[in-house]
Amino acid sequence: MNAPTTAQHLIPHVQQRPVPDALVAKLKAHFGERCSTAMAVREQHGRDESAFTTVPPPAVVVFAESTADVAQVVAWAQEDRVPVIPFGVGSSLEGHLLAVQGGISIDVGRMNRVLSVNADDLTVTVQPGVTRKQLNEEIKSTGLFFPIDPGADASIGGMSATRASGTNAVRYGTMRENVLGLEVVTASGEVVRTGTRAKKSSAGYDLTRLMVGSEGTLGVITEVTLKLYPLPEAVSAATCSFPSIEAAVRTTIQLIQMGVPIARVELIDQHSVRMVNAYAKLGLREEPMLLMEFHGTPASVKEQAETVQAIADEFGGQAFEWAMTPEERTRLWAARHNAYFAAVQSRPGCRAISTDTCVPISRLADCLLISVAEAEASGIPYFLVGHVGDGNFHFGYLIDPNDPQERATAEALNQQLVARALSMEGTCSGEHGIGLHKMDFLLAEAGAPAVAMMRTIKRALDPHNIMNPGKIFLL
């Protein structure tokens, strides 16, 4: 018999809260075919990209098409104290979508309209099911773009809920900096608007940023107003291979400390390069590599690139290669975004346990290098990619899900890594969120008084704990 799964281990207080038959009937009567209890649909909504998915699926799935739909589901769920779990595209890595206490999955994927583009103000308002690629496709003609790019083609609602970021955050910030306002359905089924389209405001509590990163535990996001940016006049991307991870990281640290306004600076270790080469049929040098992008006027892009090239030279960077055409650039960045999938394919049947620590930039080399040594010593296949300009990096431990020993080893590696990051005044999660898997880490990082404050806010805004219960902390 297998050992208990990690998910079961991490969520000891799981208690399935039943969805009364009468509520299911009411939902079916109201939503018709948009309310499903088919097992395949429920199972699809009961998992995400995280490694362990062994809890039962939600009892019901409702495909919402409007804020009013969401508000109706939540209001009824509130009456019966039934959990509701917002679902975008299912690309969470931390178990956010798992129905650990049962309930209703509200799929907002059909709420996928770009509601208004205000090009003159550099803002856009979208429904939560719009994905980041769709958004950029739809606003292409405006000369503007939305820079936040987690690996997956995630939904804007999900990205808001997890305070996501990606490769452009070093220059453009994360969802924390780029959500101007929200429409949210709260636990009572009421519709609340937060923020305005003004660029800044001192008007009352910052409900927008309280909601951003709250992982569906305080409300269902039904509309998002985002900042946009003018497409840079000039863009150039370059790769540079290094004799060691340390050399690549020290190059990064120096360019950040000098204030070079680089748009992207991504570390890809030699394992990732190998996996990406195999997956995407590329011929990148199988050495640690920085993948960089510069945005600005032609003159400033040239100047930035020269500065970085000079720093890289100092640290032994070789083969500084330019991606001159947009097609080449797209191919390179697609390769970076596919690193996770490339890695998972490199070991058939494996699952990836992804780490997500982020440390102050001065500690990045220390934190990374010790962790690389530990990963190498463990014997577990792994890859390492990093938004190193932000001090954020991800190990992916590629484990056999049926081998409890590998799982235990990977978890021990992650625990050591998180402890190290926290001791360096960093965070256990740079961009993935806490979800099911990092509650103990959050407690270690934030401390009991801060987590108690979060719980107090949660209890006040969701007294019956129906909004994505069992995530971030247990009540």
Added chain:
Amino acid sequence: MNAPTTAQHLIPHVQQRPVPDALVAKLKAHFGERCSTAMAVREQHGRDESAFTTVPPPAVVVFAESTADVAQVVAWAQEDRVPVIPFGVGSSLEGHLLAVQGGISIDVGRMNRVLSVNADDLTVTVQPGVTRKQLNEEIKSTGLFFPIDPGADASIGGMSATRASGTNAVRYGTMRENVLGLEVVTASGEVVRTGTRAKKSSAGYDLTRLMVGSEGTLGVITEVTLKLYPLPEAVSAATCSFPSIEAAVRTTIQLIQMGVPIARVELIDQHSVRMVNAYAKLGLREEPMLLMEFHGTPASVKEQAETVQAIADEFGGQAFEWAMTPEERTRLWAARHNAYFAAVQSRPGCRAISTDTCVPISRLADCLLISVAEAEASGIPYFLVGHVGDGNFHFGYLIDPNDPQERATAEALNQQLVARALSMEGTCSGEHGIGLHKMDFLLAEAGAPAVAMMRTIKRALDPHNIMNPGKIFLL
């Protein structure tokens, strides 16, 4: 007999909550000379820079020297349900410091140490009484600076509490973007830490940003970790006079929409220029003017300035003049920061009622020009300055505080302005906060459900309403 003052008018539910003699005695025994009930000290702590200060002063002032001091005062205040009001340097413009329900003013001005500078990480941790000028003076040798600059030499604690910004926000953001973490004493006297020194995080609710802008109503800030920036390699400042406010504003809108990374772009109307000339013995052309600053490498600064000069030319900008030396620059910016004081001096005995709307950049010209016409028509002396790159601007109506008619006119102007800004999806407060004077505006802007959510959070975290009660909203 005078008409009721605005402050009394705006805060109808004022109810002085007594500070028991036994508590005063306990505070005096514990803090000795650092606890004062002298009327002069109390009065100094019962007012700020806002126009009307007619409520009684706090009953007691405690000069805190440590987090433990603050925690002790709050814990005792909690036992007796006595209000506590944090006090930095007293430069609030919205009545934040007024003891509308009595209580204890906790002066954190002596908590003025820079605790740690982490130059390699571009972060600094300070006590709340450190002022923005002191901070920049103390870190001068590191090659870094802290850009947020409200007009006054405000305390970092107060700037955090009001989500302040200033002239550099167009490039560097506001306190919302620049506070990485906090230490806060909550209503129970407990010490909570929020955030880490990592540049980004998805670890749990964003308590840092909930506290930033909460105006002392959720806790007393006792430590602040801030982002710093490398001093730009090159800085140049320029003034440009325009034939009209509209021409200056249209220049600004275009440069923002083009994505020029300008560091500062301030509008100063002809009245402000005249007042500043008189106050600071300058000889600026008494026409609407943009005061600009460019940060970057020498080449990028040159390029930015050329772009802006070309745009300004299109709109009839004249006399584009460079401030070449650091001394000239300092003199210009000091003049800008002193505009408020220059204006108040221009009409002896007057008080300034300052507006603080912020609108999406595309609506800036419309919002501003109608409001200028209204101000001109009113006959009230006024001045206009604006962080126009952010869509934020301030009218200062210079009224005779003893003339109820002038006061009523100024308030009517402000009400029309706020209504206009809200109709344009803007905010009633770009950077000053709500305090006592804008509660109705907040309700109009955010809507009843959002303000109800703020109240719910407040009640949960401060059940006896002792933390700066009567600000932002009434409970």
